Amino acid sequence: MFLKERYESEELKVLKALNTRMVLSEKEKQYYLNLQKGFEGEVMFDGYLQQITMQSYILNDLLLEQNHSHFQIDSLMIIQRLSYLFEVKNFEGEYYFEGDTFKTINGNEVKNPLLQLDRNVSLLRQFFNSSGIKIPIEPYLVFVNPEFTLYHAPLNRKIILPTNLNRFIHQLNNQQTTLNHQHVRLSEKLLASHITKSPFSKVPHFEYSQLRKGVFCQKCGTGMVEYHSHILTCPKCGKPVNTKSALVQSIEDYQVLYPSEKLSTNTIYEWTGDLFPKRTIRQTLKENLIVSGYGQWSYYE
Ligand SMILES: [Zn+2]
Known part of the structure; x- marks a missing residue:
């Protein structure tokens, strides 16, 4: 067990x-x-x-x-x-x-x-x-x-x-x-x-401005360029990904890198390289806020 x-x-x-x-x-x-x-x-x-x-x-x-x-x-x-x-x-x-x-x-x-x-x-x-x-x-x-x-x-x-x-x-x-x-x-x-915060962490220093903004293929890392409703296709390796899960993944990545930052439609719009319409982002944030209740996505506007 x-x-x-x-x-x-x-x-x-x-x-x-x-x-x-x-x-x-x-x-x-x-x-x-x-x-x-x-x-x-x-x-x-x-x-x-x-x-x-x-x-x-x-x-x-x-x-x-x-x-x-x-x-x-x-x-x-x-x-x-x-x-x-x-x-x-x-x-x-x-x-x-x-x-x-x-x-x-x-x-x-x-x-x-x-x-x-x-x-x-x-x-x-x-x-x-x-x-x-x-x-x-x-x-x-x-x-x-x-x-x-x-x-x-x-x-x-x-x-x-x-x-x-x-x-x-x-x-x-x-x-x-x-x-x-x-x-x-x-x-x-x-x-x-059990200690939750590891003292061994070797995370490199990073600045927001130096990070690539966009949505990236989980398989080869290439940036997605076009948005066609439900499916995003990697321009390099052709791997298709469900648009919503790609957006959710991007939001989660943002949360992992900036755990104390407030989540907002505009923040995520910029983070995902203007790939998704703001209403899609707003809807996704809202849905996940409801789903996770008082969970990790605690801020949303
Ligand atoms: Zn790819």
């Missing part, structure tokens, strides 16, 4: 919105693509966790702090006698472990995910201890991408490869577990300690 769902982080949303509206440096772009890929891998793993039928509490994407150190947990699954900590990686290609290092087949060293996992386990254990929680932690490094190959996997470590995933879930489901109020208390403690 999922007690905490996974969403795109604010950082990822901001970078995604900026990527189509300004030129990110090579480094920023790579960072953005890595975040996006990591998120997709975690969502892929959630698909496997959804097949869990035994009694469990699953908390996704937890950001906790212990002794002034922040740590991020991709998925934590609590069962009767222990908790599984999953570190999920969406790597593609061939990799190998060599001692304490982790390398691509070409010999390029990349950050060793096992060290990251060890750090997380240590901090989570301290977090449990300081909260008076006595439950063992079983850590797993999970590679989800079917295009991933690993050589020289350390045999003493719990590593799940894409080809083992189904079997792993099946084995979990064979366990008999029941949860009681202590597990509820533990989950509540974790949820209450």
Whole structure:
């Protein structure tokens, strides 16, 4: 049972919105693509966790702090006698472990995910201890991408490869577990300690004037030029998109980049490069304001 769902982080949303509206440096772009890929891998793993039928509490994407150190947990699954900590990686290609290092087949060293996992386990254990929680932690490094190959996997470590995933879930489901109020208390403690504002955010500086105004193809990033009632078609790749969802997406992007700014028809008219008639924008803002009630689109005039 999922007690905490996974969403795109604010950082990822901001970078995604900026990527189509300004030129990110090579480094920023790579960072953005890595975040996006990591998120997709975690969502892929959630698909496997959804097949869990035994009694469990699953908390996704937890950001906790212990002794002034922040740590991020991709998925934590609590069962009767222990908790599984999953570190999920969406790597593609061939990799190998060599001692304490982790390398691509070409010999390029990349950050060793096992060290990251060890750090997380240590901090989570301290977090449990300081909260008076006595439950063992079983850590797993999970590679989800079917295009991933690993050589020289350390045999003493719990590593799940894409080809083992189904079997792993099946084995979990064979366990008999029941949860009681202590597990509820533990989950509540974790949820209450979750930090919503990430200190790791690496969003580049941006000015309104430097951002491209318009509506952009989600596939190739090209600006839409014509508006024909219900469908917008990308002039470059030909991908069609529903006009209303393109407008809603643009409004959401504006909200992500300027969360404290007031939304108005004129603001969005300018933001979308004068592509939509003002009455369409007004109507869309109104509809979504009604739909979301006191939700995110709190200002409208
Ligand atoms: Zn396109």
